[in-house]
Structures are given as C-alpha cells and as structure tokens.
Amino acid sequence: MPELPEVEVVRAGLAPAVTGATVLGVTVLDERALTRHSGDGAHFEAGLSGRLIRGAARRGKFLWLPLDGPGRPSEAVVAHLGMSGQILLRAPGAATERHERIRLDIHHPDHGDLAIVFADQRTFGSLALDALVPTTDAAPGGHGTVDASVPAQVAHIARDPLDPAFRTGVFRATLARKDSAIKRVLLDQSVVSGIGNIYADEALWAARIHPEVPARVLSTRTVNRLLAEVDAVLEKALAEGGTSFDAQYVNVNGQSGYFAHSLNAYGRTGQPCPRCGRPIVRVSFTNRSSHFCPYCQKPSRA
C-alpha cells in the first residue's frame, strides 16, 4: 500500500530519468485511471504530448511532474498510486504490463527513449493534468522541487512530517481541537499527509498510544513523542525501500521494499508484541483494521 516512503522511492527513481525529458506520446488504455483528470483520454493525451518534464516532486502520497511548453499554461502531471498503483520505467516498446492503464513515451537527452508505465490493479490510483497554483506559505510545494507551487488538487493536502516546511506547532494546535480518535486524525491528509494505515499503526505502537484515544486529550509531550515516532518510522521505511506484502508496491524497476520485515504491530494479529510479549490485537476501524498492543497502548496512558 503506497504511503509516503513508497511514493518517495518512486519519485527518487523517476526524477533522474524524467527531468529534462520530452513527452513523445501518450497511450491511455483505461480511462478509469483518469478519474482525477478533468477531461477524457484524448484530452489528456493532447495536453501532454510535446511537453518538457522539469522534474519530479512529491507531497504526502501525491507525486507530480511539472511541465514546460511554449505558450502552454503552468501545469503538471499529477499521480496518485491509490492502493495498488505502480509507476514503472521500461524500454521503449516493452510488452504491456499486467494492469497497465497509461503509458507515456518520453525522450531524454542523456538516456534516450523510455516508457513510463502506470499500472494499477484496483484502479484507485490515477493520473491527471492539472494547473499549478502558488503555495499558501510561499515555501517549495513539496519534496523534489524548489518551486513554490503545487497542483491545484494537491493544494488542500497538508505538508508531510518530513517536509522542512511542516509546522509542529500548527499540528499540535489542530490536534487540540479534534474530538476524533488519534488514528483517524493521523489518516486525515488535510491535517498531516503521507501517513496511511500501516505507518499509523506502527507510529502509534512505537509511541505507546492507543489508536482510539481522542486527539485533543494528548499532552504536548505525548504529541511530540508521537511526531518523533512518525518521523522515525517513515525514515526507516524510506531507508529500507518501503513496505511490500504481495508485490502491490514496487519501485520504478519493479523491485519490492524490505520494511515489511520491520513491522511491529501492523498485520501481526495474535503474534507477540516485540516490547512486552503479549499478543497484538486487531480491531475493526472505519472500514479497515487497527493493530495494536492492548497492554503497551492503554487508553489511560494518554
């Protein structure tokens, strides 16, 4: 499931191959991969062909490629991997991938011709051509860019905890106003971006916070501890190439990450807590699952 570390691995792999490249052609195989695009497949293809890609940027789980082009508006290709999206770099003319939805043929002045393949099993991910708008804080739009702009559909997404422009004071103040469970708040991308179900469970386990504790009751010290653990979990996952359970997530070369071997709570129902040895439990939580240690993560600790 692509969360911040997985998307960052994809961005880092994509950047050297696409920066300075020109889009030769676009093939849309499945228009369901354009749910965030305002037009149809033909509109997407026409808007992209001939454009120069200036780089690869990311905020939270959103990835975008800023575009140049004579007489063209300030735009970017925005990608969201959803639950099962993959962006792969392939040789020109490479065989169609399983679940391939969109292919961009590009030419890079140093690397020659390449194909960018967007494949997605569950079709929750998408690509879109979107206008770039100024950031509200005048800081760079995200990781991998110095431009103070973001795609319009990413503008409502909060900065992620690894972003230098992330403001912990604003985060603490937001939590103090939230009656919702802390895990729900961590998953709210308008509060803090990049965290999904896996890393929310892992960070809460590391910080010894029960996932259903109301956010507003957490002390400043506890919120600081949580943020430190969120940073640590994301950094470690990034260093290990992300999490992969079943080839749902791969880097641009189709390789899986190793962080699944480092998980302490997520997906470990019934297995001993690495800290106290008591079994990890799984509870249903807003259409998904929460995994935690009921002994280490008592609600009263808040």
Next chain:
DNA sequence: GGAATAACCTGGATGC
C-alpha cells in the same frame, strides 16, 4: 462546520 460513513475497485483467500 465537524465528524462519520459508504462507495469506488480487483484479486487473493476462505468457506461451502
């Protein structure tokens, strides 16, 4: 306005 919930989707796992 804030919070909670349903819907979207595919394929693997499970049960009968």
Next chain:
DNA sequence: TGCATCCAGGTTATTC
C-alpha cells in the same frame, strides 16, 4: 472443482 463471499484500504462525496 466451482461458486459465493469476505477482505484489503486512500480518497471523496454524502449524510448526520
């Protein structure tokens, strides 16, 4: 073996 059902979860529209 084949069919039906459940489950995984990020985002957004809808409802309360």
